[in-house]
Amino acid sequence: MNRSKEPIWLMVIRILLGCLFIASSFMKAIDPVGFGVTMNDYFVSFHMGFLHPLALFAAVVAIACEFILGCMLLFRVKVQWAAWGYLIFMTFFFFLTLWLAIAEKLETAGIHYFGVVKDCGCFGDVIEMTNMQTFLKNVGFIIPTLILFFNRKKLSDCRMTELGQWLAVVVFAAISVAFQMYVIHHLPFIGKSDWKKGKDVSVFVAQPAQKDVVFVYRNNATGEKVTLSQDELMNQDEDFYNNNEYVSREDKIIKEAVKAKIDGFNMLDESGADHAPDYFATDREGEVYILYVHDLSEANEKGMQKVLPLAKDCQEKGIDFVGITNSSEEEIAAFVEKFGLEFPLYHNPINPITGPFMVRDAMRSNPGIMLLDKGIVKDKWAWRDIPATAVQM
Known part of the structure; x- marks a missing residue:
């Protein structure tokens, strides 16, 4: 069908929906590990915790699919396929968010506890929404999706060959996956994380x-x-x-004592003493390097080998170097022995279901390093980017 025959109103809907999916996928792609955490929360909520190892993979695939569909619709590449994809995508999330909204209301009323995810993660960490807000948002979006689907015969593909269009789809997929892989291998470079470079994170630690x-x-x-x-x-x-x-x-x-913004962040030694106030204090003298390993069993061994030279250099220069993990004290002891760690590795006990997962939120890389000075994040490194020597700030 000739492009000129596409109604203006339908073109507007197509462009808006295409841009919506592209923007939504980008907001998640800047932190795919974070969306992987959300996917894992879904698995746990629906009693499918055995899928935990696939959480990050599922996140990458979901983000890529959303980006591909957005580009297909925006650039009129295989637009009939895109219309079907939009319908399936939006219908699934319409009913999912309907259930989440209802279940959360039942939890709030004390009728039954489902352990529902509180934030669907539709826009990553950029825009946080309640389940009811997300459902209402999907109500608003499924209407133009249905209009587009039932008028899909009025849409025409761009002037490309069949092979050219499929190659374009492959390019869309490659762009999304490559972008996500870069962020996964390093760290999110934009976003609204409370633990990003320049943030005052002393607010997460109670000061006596x-x-x-x-x-x-x-x-x-x-x-x-x-x-x-x-x-x-x-x-x-x-x-x-x-x-x-x-x-x-x-x-x-x-x-006066200062209450933590969120309870649950501490750095406990074997005796149960909390050292977090010492390292996160705003009046602390000297910088401190903190190693974050939220799960010791999943810590990258190559990453730990990159940590050791920096830890040794800090020790020689008299700079504090410590670690924190959510793993158990027994796992900590075995981990310290395995890598011959000569710095304290503190324990942050959490509820594996409800969290708060502050170690994981603070550092997406496992392991990763954060440089603090008077409670301010001066720099952060994924394990692939860890410097061999202490950085002078």
Whole structure:
């Protein structure tokens, strides 16, 4: 059919839907590991946890399919196939998000707990939406999808041969997959992560109140009380003690305690002591390199071999180098022995179902390195990009 016969209103719908899918796929493609996490959440929610090893693969395929369909529709490549693809895609997610919206309402009402995913991840981490908002969004999008599908005979392919169009589809797929592979092998370079370079991540760690011991004395003649710090008390002469009587010792709060933005991020040693406030404090002196390995059993061994030279260089230069993982203490002990680690590897215990998965959110690479200075993320590296020596910031 001749291109000129495509109605203007149908062209507008086609272009808008094409751009929608391309934009949506791009928002997920900038962090495919994050969307893989969402896919795994879906698997767990639907009692298909055995599919966990396929979560990232499923994410890459889903993102690529969405991008391919968007490009096919926008550039009129195999547009009849694209119309069918849109219908299948939108119908599936229409009913999925309908179920999520209903299930979440039932959970909120206390009727039944389904463990539903709270954010569908339709737009990655760029735009967060509740399940009800996502469902309403899909209601709005499925209407033009149906209009497009039932008027698909009015759409014509671009002026390319059959082979040329299929080659174009392959190119669309290659672009999406190549882009995602780059991000997976390195780190997301754009996005709204709370742990990206330049962010103040001290807000995720509870800071205890800072206290100072003060001593209260009463003047023997006037009865007036005087409060002295320990240093001030040490500087007093004998006359002070002769003329003043000790009353009490008190703890004076110098700095109020700070509550964490999200509970659950800690760095526990074998005794259960939390070292996170030490490394994330805004008044901390000196930088600290933190190794993130959210799952020791899945840590890339080549990556760990790249970590060791940096850890050794930090040790020689007197720079703190520590690690954190969600794995168990038994796994930590075996991991430390396997790689001969000479730095502390702390434990961040989490609920494997509900999280919070802050170690995984902080670093998409497993393993990966983060450089902190006074609670600010100065730099981050996936294991392939880890420098061999400490970087001077």
